[in-house]
Amino acid sequence: MLQAGRMGVKPVVRKLHISSSAYYRWCRAEKEPCHRKLQDAELTEKVRQVHADSGGIYGSPRVHPVLKREGVAIGRKRVERLMREAGIGPRRTGKGFTRRDPDADLAPDLVQRDFTASEPNRLWVTDLTMIPTGEGPLWLSAIRNAFSRRIVAWETSARADADLVLTTLEYALASREVTPGTLIHHADHSCQYTSIKLTTRLVRAKIKASMGSVGDSFDNALAENL
Numbered sequence: 491m492l493q494a495g496r497m498g499v500k501p502v503v504r505k506l507h508i509s510s511s512a513y514y515r516w517c518r519a520e521k522e523p524c525h526r527k528l529q530d531a532e533l534t535e536k537v538r539q540v541h542a543d544s545g546g547i548y549g550s551p552r553v554h555p556v557l558k559r560e561g562v563a564i565g566r567k568r569v570e571r572l573m574r575e576a577g578i579g580p581r582r583t584g585k586g587f588t589r590r591d592p593d594a595d596l597a598p599d600l601v602q603r604d605f606t607a608s609e610p611n612r613l614w615v616t617d618l619t620m621i622p623t624g625e626g627p628l629w630l631s632a633i634r635n636a637f638s639r640r641i642v643a644w645e646t647s648a649r650a651d652a653d654l655v656l657t658t659l660e661y662a663l664a665s666r667e668v669t670p671g672t673l674i675h676h677a678d679h680s681c682q683y684t685s686i687k688l689t690t691r692l693v694r695a696k697i698k699a700s701m702g703s704v705g706d707s708f709d710n711a712l713a714e715n716l
Contacts, residue, residue, distance in 0.1 A: 533564055534572045541578050543649040544627065549579065552626040556648065594684035597699035601676045607637040611668050614642060615676045616658070616683070618650055631658040635666075642666060652685035659691060670696035677701055 540556045541548050548556070550570040557564055573579065607613040613636035621628045631654045632644040643661035647654040659675070675697045677683035683701070692699050 530572060533562070533568070534576050536560075536562060537569060537572050538576065538578055541573070543651050548626070549573075555625070594681065595689075596679060596684065597701045599702050600674050600698060600700035601702070603702075605636050607635075610635060610637045611666050611673055612637060613674045613676065614662065616655070617678065618655070618680060618682065620650070621646075629654060631655050633658055633662045650682060652682050652687040655682045655685075656687050656691060659688065663695060668695070668697070671698075674698045674700050 536557060537553055540553045544552065544556075550566060550573055553573065554564070554566040554569045557569065601613065601615075605613070605615065614633050615636060616631070616633045619630045619632070621630055626648065628646055628648065629650040630644060630646050633642045634640065635642050643658050643665060645654060645658045645661060655677075675692055677700070679701055682688065683699075689699060
């Protein structure tokens, strides 16, 4: 911060070719952030959450309507500015989207590309698929029974989050009789499948979690063609 010291403010600001009022405004702003800056910081966190929930693919045209639906009063231009200033941007993705949590504990691969089962409800494979729509990406979560090759349960959402995959699992468990300890739930390394919510539910239901390797669609081939 500019220090006037014993010389006083006026000689210093005159030397720097700025007005005294501008100097004092700057001092006040340094000591107490303006309301808009505080509001920007709060909105940026909301923008960051929507962007993360989309799997990192939403740009401002998609983030803005989501915020509006959630009751956040904000203009699209402001969303663009906040995303630009915070370095938040969309990235292109295909069907085989995988965003890992580097701190997550990964399950072993109990399947080893053998997608056969001698009985129903011994092996379920699951995956997330992004479906482009006129209102933005729609995420489809589905679980397939390896024995019958039929879909056990599915659910859609505008957000690719842990709640989506957890809801799909709950629907599957409600529609099938599963003997505890006999079922394998096989997925990729996406953060949704390593989330505390899903892994805790698998443990409670005595379902064995399984995961293939990173970036190899063959390790979850039966689910990849959902």
